[in-house]
Amino acid sequence: MTTERPKVIEVKHLVKKFGNFVANDNLTFDVKQGEIFGFLGANGAGKTTAIKILCGLQSPTSGEIKVAGFDVYRQTNLIKRNIGYMSQKFSLYEDLSVSQNFEFYGGIYGLSRKQIKERTSYFLEKLELTNEANKILKEIPLGWKQKLAFSVAILHHPKIVFLDEPTGGVDPVTRRQFWEMIYEAANEGITIFVTTHYMDEAEYCERVSIMVDGRIEALDTPAMLKQQYGASSMNEVFLRLARAQSAEQ
Amino acid sequence: MSNGAVILQNISKSYKTVKALTEINVSIAKGELFGFIGPDGAGKTTLFRILTTLLNPDSGTATVEGFDTVKNYKSIRNIAGYMPGRFSLYQDLTVEENLSFFASIYNTTIEENYHLIADIYKHIEPFKHRKAGKLSGGMKQKLALSCALIHKPEVLFLDEPTTGVDAVSRMEFWEMLKKLRSQGITILVSTPYMDEAALCDRVALMQNGHVMTIDTPNAIINAFPVKIYAVRSNRMFHLLNDLQSIPETEAVYRFGDVVHYLSHSKTFDPLSITRHLDSLSHTEITVNQSVPTIEDSFMLYMRKSDKFNISQHDN
Numbered sequence: 101m102t103t104e105r106p107k108v109i110e111v112k113h114l115v116k117k118f119g120n121f122v123a124n125d126n127l128t129f130d131v132k133q134g135e136i137f138g139f140l141g142a143n144g145a146g147k148t149t150a151i152k153i154l155c156g157l158q159s160p161t162s163g164e165i166k167v168a169g170f171d172v173y174r175q176t177n178l179i180k181r182n183i184g185y186m187s188q189k190f191s192l193y194e195d196l197s198v199s200q201n202f203e204f205y206g207g208i209y210g211l212s213r214k215q216i217k218e219r220t221s222y223f224l225e226k227l228e229l230t231n232e233a234n235k236i237l238k239e240i241p242l243g244w245k246q247k248l249a250f251s252v253a254i255l256h257h258p259k260i261v262f263l264d265e266p267t268g269g270v271d272p273v274t275r276r277q278f279w280e281m282i283y284e285a286a287n288e289g290i291t292i293f294v295t296t297h298y299m300d301e302a303e304y305c306e307r308v309s310i311m312v313d314g315r316i317e318a319l320d321t322p323a324m325l326k327q328q329y330g331a332s333s334m335n336e337v338f339l340r341l342a343r344a345q346s347a348e349q
Numbered sequence: 350m351s352n353g354a355v356i357l358q359n360i361s362k363s364y365k366t367v368k369a370l371t372e373i374n375v376s377i378a379k380g381e382l383f384g385f386i387g388p389d390g391a392g393k394t395t396l397f398r399i400l401t402t403l404l405n406p407d408s409g410t411a412t413v414e415g416f417d418t419v420k421n422y423k424s425i426r427n428i429a430g431y432m433p434g435r436f437s438l439y440q441d442l443t444v445e446e447n448l449s450f451f452a453s454i455y456n457t458t459i460e461e462n463y464h465l466i467a468d469i470y471k472h473i474e475p476f477k478h479r480k481a482g483k484l485s486g487g488m489k490q491k492l493a494l495s496c497a498l499i500h501k502p503e504v505l506f507l508d509e510p511t512t513g514v515d516a517v518s519r520m521e522f523w524e525m526l527k528k529l530r531s532q533g534i535t536i537l538v539s540t541p542y543m544d545e546a547a548l549c550d551r552v553a554l555m556q557n558g559h560v561m562t563i564d565t566p567n568a569i570i571n572a573f574p575v576k577i578y579a580v581r582s583n584r585m586f587h588l589l590n591d592l593q594s595i596p597e598t599e600a601v602y603r604f605g606d607v608v609h610y611l612s613h614s615k616t617f618d619p620l621s622i623t624r625h626l627d628s629l630s631h632t633e634i635t636v637n638q639s640v641p642t643i644e645d646s647f648m649l650y651m652r653k654s655d656k657f658n659i660s661q662h663d664n
Contacts, residue, residue, distance in 0.1 A: 142515040143486045242390045268513060269541045271388035271556065272644050273651055276602050283586065297515055298542075303606040322606060333605060335516060342517040 105132040108259050108291045109154065114163035116149050123149040124160070125314035133259070136282060136292040138302050141311030142342045147295055150311075151262055154293070156180050168259040181209065184253035184290075187264035191249035192237055198224070199233040201252060209256035216255075223251040243274035247281060254285055261285065263294040267301065279304050299335035308334065310341050317341050354379040354504055354535040355400060360409035362395050369395040371558045372409070377537065377551075382530045385539040386546045386643065387555030393539035394434055397508045400537070401431045414503055427455070430502030432493050434509040440482030444473055444492055447481050448499060455500030465532070466495040469525055487518040494525065505529070507538040511545065523548045543644035554647055561650040569646050575599065578619050579607040579639040582631035591629050595621065600652065609645065610636075 109131035116124040123146045131137045141147045152158040154167050156176030165172040168182040192201045199220055206216035224230045227247055232240065240248070246266060253261050263282075267275045279301065286292050294305065302308050302322060309319040318325055318341060322334055331337045353376040360373040370392045377383045385393045398404035399411055402422035410417060416424040438447045445459075448470070452459050463470075473488050473495075481492060490510060497505060507526075511519040523545065530536055538549070546552045547566045554561045554569070562569060582588055588608050592601045599613040610622060622636045 142517055143513075242388070265513070269389035271391075271651065272543060272648050273602075274388075279603065280589075297513065297519075299516055300605040304603065338516050339520070342515065 105134060107131065108133050108168055109137075109293070110164075110166045111154075112164040114150065114153065114165055115161045116146075116153060116158075117161045122314050124153070127163070127316055129309060129316060129319055131260075131291055131293060133291055134286050134289045136286050136294065136304070136306045138305030138308035139293060139295045139311070140302060140308055140338060141295075145311040145342075146314040147311055148264075151264060151293075151295070155183060155185060155262060182259045184256070184258040184261035185264075186249050186253040186261065186266055188246075188266060188268040192245065192252060194238045195236060197234050197236055198229060198240065198248065201237060201248070202255060205252045206255055211256055219255050223248075223255070227251065243270055243277075246270055246274065246278060250278065250281055250285075254290055257288075258290065260291040260293055263292065265295055265297065267296065267298060275301075299333065299338055302334035302338070310338060312341055352379075353377055354381070355383075355411075355413050355537060357396075357400075357411045358409050360396070360399060360406045360411055362392075362399065362404070362406050368558050370399075370406070373560055375553055375560065375563060377535065379535055380530065380533050382526060382536045382538070382548075382550045384546055384549035384552040385537070385555055386541075386543060386552050386647070387539075388541050390557065391555040392558040393555060394508055397431070397433075397506050397537070397539060401429055401506055402426060427500075428503040430497035430500065430505040432497040432505075432507045432510055434512065436489050436493060438481045438489070438493055438496060441480055443478050443480055444484070445477040447492060448495055451496040452499045457500050459499065462499055462501050465501055466498050468528055469498075470495045486514060487521075490514065490518070490522065491525075498529070502534065504535045504537065507536065509539050509541065511540055511542060519545070543642070543647055546643040552643070554643075554650060556647075556651060561647075561654075566643060569643060570641050573641040573646055573649065575611050575613070576617070576619075577639045577641050577645060578610040578622060579604070579635075579637050580610050580622060580626075581607050581633070581635045582626055583633040584631050587629075588626075588631070591626060591631065592622070595625050597621075600648070602648065604639075604645075607639070609639065 107130045111127055111129050114124050114127040127150060139147055153160050153165065153172060156172060156179035159173060167179045170178040172179065193204065196204065202220040203216055206219065224233055229244065237245065250266065267278055270278065282292055296302065305322065307319065307321050308325060309316050320328065325337050326332065329337045329340055331340065355377040357373050357375045360370055362370040373396065385396065387393055395404065399406050399418060400413060402418050402425050405419055412418065413425045414428055418425060442450065449459055469491050473491050476488065481489065484492065511522055526536060526538065549566065551563065551565050553563045580588065580592065589601055592598065592608060592610055597612040597614040597617050599611040601608060601610050619636050623634050626634050
């Protein structure tokens with residue numbers, strides 16, 4: 101059933117140090133095209149540092165890392181053009197209208213007027229927001245904003261989209277609608293790299309890595325991880341790994 | 350009702366055209382650990398600002414330990430501890446300086462009430478000379494809680510203390526709250542994490558400025574009107590759509606590694622799920638009755654009324 105999909109993220113021996121502090125301690129992993137990859141870890145485990153490196157915003161201290169086929173040391177601009185990014189905090193411009201936000205981001209990613217128009221109406225129709233296109237973003241309910249922000253992040257059909265806690269504070273119905281959008285995008289071949297504090301969402305991922313203290317302590321499908329740790333849920337797996345760490349300190 | 354520690358009667362509040370709170374009625378008993386559960390935009394922060402006298406309601410009355418939030422606001426400020434959602438300590442003061450600042454504005458000292466915060470503060474005391482801005486998220490949270498407690502408040506207001514915090518730190522935080530509760534402090538806490546409801550004595554489920562229900566977590570779960578079936582198959586991706594097409598379907602949604610299926614029919618036979626999926630060539634089908642959670646209840650209330658559902662599209 102699983103034909104070998106190409107690797108779109110290849111990380112070998114990634115190390116990132118800030119002075120004496122090792123934020124990323126020899127990370128090695130791959131993510132495949134169209135995969136939904138959950139990147140979990142406690143606060144301060146080193147997730148944000150790794151994501152910044154993968155997005156071409158920060159150089160690693162050492163290691164061999166390719167994102168969308170490009171080198172993170174020398175080809176950061178090519179990386180940025182081929183990825184999308186969305187977080188709970190920074191998403192869209194509150195005082196632009198819905199369609200202006202699409203236009204702005206489409207322009208940044210170098211889409212033509214025609215492409216922007218087509219992609220905008222495609223997403224507005226899908227979200228049933230066509231009638232709200234000219235509304236200022238401030239007036240749009242939060243749940244919809246998150247779905248809009250995701251649409252904008254994949255407007256230019258990137259190879260990979262990075263989602264940093266995309267569903268924080270969102271109601272349970274919208275949260276699930278959001279995940280349906282993630283599945284659809286993955287089905288179209290977009291790779292999803294997602295962090296979350298909701299452990300039920302870890303179950304929705306194809307594979308999950310769990311970072312503890314700068315290292316990847318576990319990486320597998322949710323089913324295998326639960327089996328490996330004799331746990332009934334990903335929450336239990338997470339607590340076992342991250343708790344063992346805080347007991348050590 | 351009249352001897353509640355915190356009482357809200359018909360509280361409403363609007364910001365321009367947005368109705369933040371609509372006729373909220375809640376009575377919280379002395380010593381209770383009470384949770385306001387709901388997503389962003391539910392009105393939790395507005396409610397906490399009214400109770401901590403930082404904001405006046407448009408209509409209705411609220412009292413804290415018998416003091417009116419509008420007329421007797423000064424008295425409330427002496428007996429309330431407040432931890433706002435956004436980290437609000439002085440980033441360029443040290444841990445110890447922040448704590449002694451909050452103690453001194455309430456005319457007390459760290460020494461006088463040390464016993465109250467000892468359990469929490471001892472985790473960060475080794476770093477007492479570090480600037481608050483340099484603390485990790487978990488440590489900031491412990492310092493903010495210590496500062497909210499240092500004047501021995503009778504009522505503690507914690508606005509989303511665990512938002513953005515990982516599962517381990519969240520669990521530790523709730524263990525601290527349980528200890529505080531055993532000291533008799535009334536605690537009001539808000540959270541968007543549905544699973545934290547189970548740790549409260551009672552909860553109010555909030556959405557879109559409304560309280561949808563108030564009860565103990567168990568009573569809310571026991572009141573769930575229909576059976577929930579947890580369904581799995583080899584084709585999880587198609588499972589949602591394929592289950593939708595069963596005529597008796599009330600709702601279908603993902604829930605962790607299973608899909609929850611609810612039927613509106615009183616005489617629903619779960620075997621019909623298996624038969625239906627079988628006919629659509631699913632294999633490895635499992636259908637088990639499942640215990641409802643607060644999240645299931647929350648979604649049920651959202652579906653029941655449009656006024657609770659701001660994202661309105663049902664699928």
